[in-house]
Amino acid sequence: MDSERPALGRHERFRGDYPVVVEGLQNKFGKQVVHDNLDLTVRRREILGVVGGSGTGKSVLMRSIIGLQQPTEGNIEVFGRSITEAEPDENIGVRNRWGVLFQGGALFSTLTVGENVEVPLRQFYPEISPALRREIARYKVMLSGLPEEAANKFPSELSGGMRKRAGLARALALDPELLFLDEPTAGLDPIGADKFDRLTKELQDTLGLTVFLITHDLDTLYAICDRVAVLADKRVIAVGTIPELLETGHPWIEEYFNGPRGRAAQGTQTRAESKG
Amino acid sequence: MSEGAQFELESSESGAARLVLSGPYLVSTVGGIDTELRKLDHEVGEIDLSQVSEIDTAGAWIACRLATRLNAEITGANERASRLLKAIEGANSDAPLAAPRLPLRLRVPVEVGAKVYSARRGIFSVIAFLGQIVVAAGALIRHPGRFRPKALVHQLELVGVNALMIIGLMSFLIGIVIAQQGAVQLQQFGAETLTVNLVGRITLRELGVLMTAIMVAGRSGSAFAAQIGTMKLTEEIDAMRTIGINPIEALVIPRILACTFMMVLLGFYASVVAIIGGAVVGDLMLGIPFWTFLARIQEVVPPHDMWVGLIKAPVFGLIVALAGCYHGMQVSGNSEEVGRRTTMAVVSAIFAVIVIDAFFAVFFTEIGWG
Numbered sequence: 001m002d003s004e005r006p007a008l009g010r011h012e013r014f015r016g017d018y019p020v021v022v023e024g025l026q027n028k029f030g031k032q033v034v035h036d037n038l039d040l041t042v043r044r045r046e047i048l049g050v051v052g053g054s055g056t057g058k059s060v061l062m063r064s065i066i067g068l069q070q071p072t073e074g075n076i077e078v079f080g081r082s083i084t085e086a087e088p089d090e091n092i093g094v095r096n097r098w099g100v101l102f103q104g105g106a107l108f109s110t111l112t113v114g115e116n117v118e119v120p121l122r123q124f125y126p127e128i129s130p131a132l133r134r135e136i137a138r139y140k141v142m143l144s145g146l147p148e149e150a151a152n153k154f155p156s157e158l159s160g161g162m163r164k165r166a167g168l169a170r171a172l173a174l175d176p177e178l179l180f181l182d183e184p185t186a187g188l189d190p191i192g193a194d195k196f197d198r199l200t201k202e203l204q205d206t207l208g209l210t211v212f213l214i215t216h217d218l219d220t221l222y223a224i225c226d227r228v229a230v231l232a233d234k235r236v237i238a239v240g241t242i243p244e245l246l247e248t249g250h251p252w253i254e255e256y257f258n259g260p261r262g263r264a265a266q267g268t269q270t271r272a273e274s275k276g
Numbered sequence: 277m278s279e280g281a282q283f284e285l286e287s288s289e290s291g292a293a294r295l296v297l298s299g300p301y302l303v304s305t306v307g308g309i310d311t312e313l314r315k316l317d318h319e320v321g322e323i324d325l326s327q328v329s330e331i332d333t334a335g336a337w338i339a340c341r342l343a344t345r346l347n348a349e350i351t352g353a354n355e356r357a358s359r360l361l362k363a364i365e366g367a368n369s370d371a372p373l374a375a376p377r378l379p380l381r382l383r384v385p386v387e388v389g390a391k392v393y394s395a396r397r398g399i400f401s402v403i404a405f406l407g408q409i410v411v412a413a414g415a416l417i418r419h420p421g422r423f424r425p426k427a428l429v430h431q432l433e434l435v436g437v438n439a440l441m442i443i444g445l446m447s448f449l450i451g452i453v454i455a456q457q458g459a460v461q462l463q464q465f466g467a468e469t470l471t472v473n474l475v476g477r478i479t480l481r482e483l484g485v486l487m488t489a490i491m492v493a494g495r496s497g498s499a500f501a502a503q504i505g506t507m508k509l510t511e512e513i514d515a516m517r518t519i520g521i522n523p524i525e526a527l528v529i530p531r532i533l534a535c536t537f538m539m540v541l542l543g544f545y546a547s548v549v550a551i552i553g554g555a556v557v558g559d560l561m562l563g564i565p566f567w568t569f570l571a572r573i574q575e576v577v578p579p580h581d582m583w584v585g586l587i588k589a590p591v592f593g594l595i596v597a598l599a600g601c602y603h604g605m606q607v608s609g610n611s612e613e614v615g616r617r618t619t620m621a622v623v624s625a626i627f628a629v630i631v632i633d634a635f636f637a638v639f640f641t642e643i644g645w646g
Contacts, residue, residue, distance in 0.1 A: 096304070109612060114373025127307035131314070134373055135341070136303070136334055142367035143333070151371045156610050175303045175332035206363045207333065208356065 014079045017044055019178050019210050025074035027060055034060050036234040047204055047211040049221045052231030058214045062180055066100055096124045098178040099171030105163040107155040113166040114151035120173040144169035145199050161192040178210045185217045197223050218265035281309045292321025301328050301335025326352030336360035405602050412524040431534030435496045443491050447546040451553025459562055468562050472569055475554030476577040484547030485585045486633055489592035493625040497600035500531050501621035504604025505614040532597040539593025543585055580645040588636050592629050599625035
């Protein structure tokens with residue numbers, strides 16, 4: 001990638017084709033190598049599903065991209081700016097361009113849902129008046145598909161699915177261009193998971209988001225992902241649409257998508273498509 | 277391109293003006309202009325978005341809100357803007373964000389009432405907890421095979437052996453402070469040799485055991501509450517019950533026994549180390565040789581002082597363990613509750629220890645062990 005590309009100005013949206021570029025990433029914990037020479041590019045305005053067995057470092061990859069985990073080697077560029085080389089403070093210009101939904105929601109438990117959404121706004125744009133900030137928080141809560149009265153509830157008063165939505169509302173607080181979702185449908189009932197999938201797709205369409213989606217949920221992969229990246233053997237072994245992945249003939253991919261659960265998800269998907 | 281969002285009013289013949297928004301309308305740029313747009317109260321018939329270079333939901337929200345308030349029509353929206361406007365329109369809400377709070381005049385009585393009520397419930401649950409322990413202890417006496425010596429030994433190590441270092445250091449320093457400060461005061465009467473009496477009696481009777489109890493409450497009482505509380509949250513306790521293990525037998529009894537027994541040893545150990553600390557000060561500052569100091573202790577400290585300490589120690593240990601286990605078992609809900617209950621365990625244990633200590637002090641003086 002061209003590293004001479006100027007970084008983004010304060011009010012610009014990213015115009016390049018690849019918001020996230022990971023090159024030669026290596027992550028080591030002690031002697032245990034999690035990633036070795038991992039390459040991955042995320043295209044603008046796609047939903048990229050990231051799959052892999054337990055312990056293949058999906059979350060570590062996400063944490064590396066958003067700068068929570070310093071990789072041992074390799075370069076990561078987000079919006080054309082290197083995350084790995086910059087000092088943590090220098091990344092502030094990038095941080096307000098992405099939103100992250102952590103696995104458990106990671107909501108601040110002492111604040112209400114609405115106040116949770118206000119936190120990033122308060123942090124990055126103190127010039128926004130309290131009135132406007134409250135209004136923004138309110139419509140973000142609504143956009144995330146929560147009922148109106150959820151805004152002044154504490155996270156502990158919400159169900160698991162609602163907490164995920166509240167986390168999404170906070171991730172969307174700054175109108176990010178890039179959204180990271182870490183297993184958003186884990187622990188949701190099938191109806192809730194399906195609704196969350198549709199919400200993700202809808203928001204991606206409306207807001208023009210690029211979505212980096214870690215998931216175990218085969219239904220999610222079939223329903224909303226444009227491409228799927230498969231993590232195995234410490235790197236991304238294949239990226240592409242599901243039919244493309246199946247053509248590679250890799251045994252893990254075969255087992256993953258053609259196992260009983262994979263077939264079931266595929267069946268549901270074909271049925272849904274034929275219906276309309 | 278000019279930086280920042282701007283707006284301009286264009287009047288037209290038909291009366292209603294045209295509001296032209298220009299520049300980027302993004303969450304990063306609308307902060308300044310929002311206040312001005314809020315003040316706008318002209319009659320506006322049309323809001324023109326065709327000059328807007330960039331727009332996100334915050335910009336769309338502002339346009340949408342203006343249009344509703346001024347009863348105007350939005351024109352010139354490009355594809356992205358109209359998509360955002362449509363999404364925003366459906367998301368309009370005026371729900372409060374802050375948690376509901378009672379008015380001040382009601383908050384105080386309501387809080388007091390809730391406290392009184394929960395205190396009443398607390399008393400009942402403490403009694404129930406003590407009852408469960410008695411029942412479990414009875415069951416263990418009838419079926420000694422169910423007793424878990426391994427768990428007991430493990431707790432003995434955690435509560436006692438692992439605390440030796442910190443309690444020794446603390447007691448040594450307390451001995452030094454008592455001897456040094458006491459000597460300064462006693463010197464005024466030329467009675468610095470009485471420092472021996474002071475150190476020996478106060479550590480054996482009071483401070484050795486009391487400070488140890490406070491330390492054990494902070495180290496082990498809190499650990500009991502946090503461990504049992506976390507096990508409660510992760511449903512380990514429920515799992516035990518379904519397998520037929522009584523959690524009181526398995527978790528609480530070993531901790532209570534370990535804490536009660538170890539407090540006796542730790543309390544005595546603390547007193548001894550404190551006396552050694554005092555003897556070091558006597559040697560260095562008062563010219564009383566180290567071994568003379570220790571020999572004098574045997575002459576001036578009556579044996580019942582040691583018994584006072586040794587009788588109090590298991591009672592304190594029992595209180596600390598009961599408080600820790602009780603609060604651990606009361607945890608329910610979320611992880612915040614574990615922290616709250618752990619704090620309560622330590623605070624209530626230390627408070628109860630000091631209250632009981634006062635009763636003991638009066639009692640032992642009354643029976644002539646003064």
